[in-house]
Amino acid sequence: MAFLISYMPKRDLTTLSAEFILENVEYAYKAREKYPWCKALPDSIFFNEVLPYSNVTETRDPWRKDFYERFAKYVENETNLKDAIFAIANPINKEVNVEYNVERSIVDASPKEAMEEQMATCTGLSILLTDAFRAVGIPSRLAGTPMWTNMRGNHTWTEVWIDNEWKFIEYYPKDLNKSWFLADAGKADPNNPIHWIYAVSYKPTGQYYHASKYGFIHLYDELGPDGIPKEFQEYIEWEKENSEIDEPYIHGVNVTQRYIDLYRKSLDNKKLNDDEMLAGFVIFKDNDLTNSSSRMDCRVDVFKGDKKLILDSRPVPPTI
Template sequence: METIWQPDGSSRLFKAVDRKSLNSEFLSINVDFALKARQANSWAADVPWDLFLNYVLPYASYDENRDDWRPVFSYLFSPMVRSARSLTEAVQILNFGLWKIWGITFRPDQTPEVMSPFQVMEAGYASCTGLSIFLVNACRSVGIPARVVGTPSWKAREESMHDMSKKVSEYGHSMRTDNHNFNNHNWVEVWDGVSWSFCGALEANSKGLNRTWFFPQPAKSQIPGDRYHAIYAASFAPTGVNYPLVWDESWSQPGIDVTQSYLDAKAPQ
């Protein structure tokens, strides 16, 4: 899948695969609302330009339907974060509050049928992939750099995963460990003004970011460079690294292997 970046350094970054289906009006609206979000808060305006181009401006994360979500999300979520004093505070506000608008809940094994924002809104539920895409777009709609992150398959031993399944059930989730397709997981990374922090979509923790059921384990059992057992961050710009989507491995998804950052990270107190 070819990706085109305009050589003049402008904000017009579009995937060639979408050129036949997305018209100039869709792209223009996307750019206009992204730039307005950048101007709305000091913490959005301070986002480095390269991060804005790759993690605020883009209209999609994976191979989900190309919904025109930005005008709707901007209208709904901009007022929610208007008083936020930082990127991280804004993320927490969104992850705690936006799901209540539609009564959205978690339901496993929905990918790829329920992935795009409008599909999730209509269904009222999604699995971790759809929820993560939804939160990423909500963050981008208010100027927060965000990206979907995940692993095609947890490496942890099956008996450990059995124990982990019990822990995950505390969040109303379920986990299958029989193959890569159902042992995958997705979550969200957001730029906190200094580095990338992470959170689970629909799993906000009142203590802050970087507190999830999968960290430290099983995240710290993942293997950098391993096709199925690495942790990848989705990128809109080309990276030279392919992020395997277990529901459609024919899709060429640019990614960044961020496994080492999870291996090095310390669990917050």
């Protein structure tokens, strides 16, 4: 309780009820008592990545008790942390009945908001997954970037603490540290905070998590116009004039180098021959190639003559 209060954002200090906090703490400690992987955690990880009631800027709805009860059945027979992670991640979309859909009304939806709409995009889906992990005592946090280096947009995903290190996973999971976005994350620019990969920390770290809603605008304020690509300055100025933008209060850590290293390692594992290349496909429903809503989640199969190439062509949900 003292940890949460000590580092609580001002907006939460004045709005959250004692009942909300007490229930959150009670069920976090139930998980610590019940699950062996949570019992074994050092206090520093339990406090910062299991106990917190929030991730980023989402509405502070009480999810802890519901998720503790809802997800217990998936992990009741698990003793291994990796098995427990996938016991939650594999069925979560069916359990909460939320799928990726850009028609969602809130970017940073809380679990309650996402479940009411039955849809979310990458931030809302990652919040759902992170909270589900935390509910069963699995340390988890959000990670993301304000802008890929190819300027194709932002992304948010989830990380879990396993084997004494952070590994990433998505709402539609493949395996730990494997996803379509690693090629983009691995090209992050350690010299430009717009292109960093950030992870959330509840406890202050000395820097902010700039991959959250309006993080891009906070960076603009921090870096000045010269630090932001010109094509985004007009959008930022418009948002500043038309939106209520809080001071930054989501703390973060810079984890860029870990993703660069992961990507380099993955390239070593699938080296290309001189006559080979990696082809990426982005599907649009119309000619507005700059609008993220135009991108489609489709199956892609590639043929050479009549021969269908064996591909990993499972539809990968676009994310935001």
